[in-house]
Amino acid sequence: MLHWLGRHVAVATMCTTILAGASAAARAEDVASFYKGKTVNVVIAFSPGGGYDLYARVLAKFMGRHIPGNPTLVPQNMPGAGTLRAAMYLYSVAPKDGTVIGTFSRSMPLAPLMQLPGANFDATKFTWLGSITKDTVVCVSWKTSPVKTWDDMFKTEYKAGGEGKGADPDVYATLIQKSFGAKVKLVTGYPGSADISLAMERGEVDGLCGVSYSTIRSTHPAWITTKQVNLLVQGALEPDPQMPNVPFMIDLAKTEEQKEILRLSLAPQALARPFVAPPGVPADRAQALQKAFDDTMKDPDFLAETQKLGLDVNPIAGEKVRAMLTQIYATPGDVVKQTRSVMGY
Numbered sequence: 001m002l003h004w005l006g007r008h009v010a011v012a013t014m015c016t017t018i019l020a021g022a023s024a025a026a027r028a029e030d031v032a033s034f035y036k037g038k039t040v041n042v043v044i045a046f047s048p049g050g051g052y053d054l055y056a057r058v059l060a061k062f063m064g065r066h067i068p069g070n071p072t073l074v075p076q077n078m079p080g081a082g083t084l085r086a087a088m089y090l091y092s093v094a095p096k097d098g099t100v101i102g103t104f105s106r107s108m109p110l111a112p113l114m115q116l117p118g119a120n121f122d123a124t125k126f127t128w129l130g131s132i133t134k135d136t137v138v139c140v141s142w143k144t145s146p147v148k149t150w151d152d153m154f155k156t157e158y159k160a161g162g163e164g165k166g167a168d169p170d171v172y173a174t175l176i177q178k179s180f181g182a183k184v185k186l187v188t189g190y191p192g193s194a195d196i197s198l199a200m201e202r203g204e205v206d207g208l209c210g211v212s213y214s215t216i217r218s219t220h221p222a223w224i225t226t227k228q229v230n231l232l233v234q235g236a237l238e239p240d241p242q243m244p245n246v247p248f249m250i251d252l253a254k255t256e257e258q259k260e261i262l263r264l265s266l267a268p269q270a271l272a273r274p275f276v277a278p279p280g281v282p283a284d285r286a287q288a289l290q291k292a293f294d295d296t297m298k299d300p301d302f303l304a305e306t307q308k309l310g311l312d313v314n315p316i317a318g319e320k321v322r323a324m325l326t327q328i329y330a331t332p333g334d335v336v337k338q339t340r341s342v343m344g345y
Contacts, residue, residue: 035069043102045086051215082167135272161196162188174344
């Protein structure tokens with residue numbers, strides 16, 4: 001009797017496994033059928049020429065080969081309102097069928113927590129594909145600026161270019177001013193970091209804060225090699241070993257409370273190059289997009305291209321990003337309130 005029962009259970013288990021495999025194959029075939037011959041728009045919340053734009057275009061070049069059905073990915077720039085325009089489009093307006101993905105400022109997921117006007121979304125509800133790398137932000141000044149060091153920012157006015165409330169350059173320029181008392185004057189309204197860079201070179205502003213060190217190395221390597229800019233301060237959860245002599249924000253904090261505020265302010269650096277699809281994408285397509293993103297991060301051609309362009313690749317999977325944001329959203333209210341103030345929200 002037990003022998004028969006064991007045989008019966010084994011057969012039932014085998015049948016269940018076969019059915020599960022057949023179901024998975026059917027889902028994959030459905031996803032491939034949906035994407036075959038289609039275009040997937042890649043919304044880029046910045047003007048062309050900056051670091052976010054470059055990362056998005058390289059991803060678009062290779063990710064389609066990893067999505068079942070091999071759709072064509074087409075970059076679409078949508079700058080405005082410090083990337084809030086694109087974030088709200090992706091959250092509320094874009095088709096929720098898996099034909100749109102996008103990227104926005106690494107600070108934007110914190111915008112609802114910081115009560116940014118118009119940030120009517122829950123960052124944990126995006127269909128998170130992941131982040132291509134973590135990063136470190138820096139404040140820089142042009143070689144002709146009288147502000148050449150961190151200490152100079154307390155003696156001489158530093159005109160910092162910005163894009164709009166909630167954008168990285170505005171957030172970090174305000175953070176430096178309010179947390180440390182630096183003499184920062186924010187000149188905002190530029191479409192993107194590439195435009196601020198030109199303004200800096202023309203002398204309209206002294207420099208910009210909140211620019212990624214990886215962006216400088218990939219799009220403006222001569223700034224570093226020929227010392228065209230001064231690196232004033234760096235911000236992340238850990239100092240970048242490539243900038244051993246550049247002051248680290250958290251180390252500059254005078255109290256433990258200030259350090260806690262800075263850690264929350266700088267948490268987005270772990271999400272340096274974030275990519276999402278809208279909320280509500282059908283589960284099978286969402287999983288296909290997430291897997292395609294992960295597979296692209298290991299694609300030899302993608303890695304060769306990013307290496308050629310000097311782009312860092314140190315990816316974080318979508319579910320890990322979501323878990324990180326869930327933890328951030330659970331930050332005690334008093335810390336959030338103080339952080340909101342020093343970040344200019």
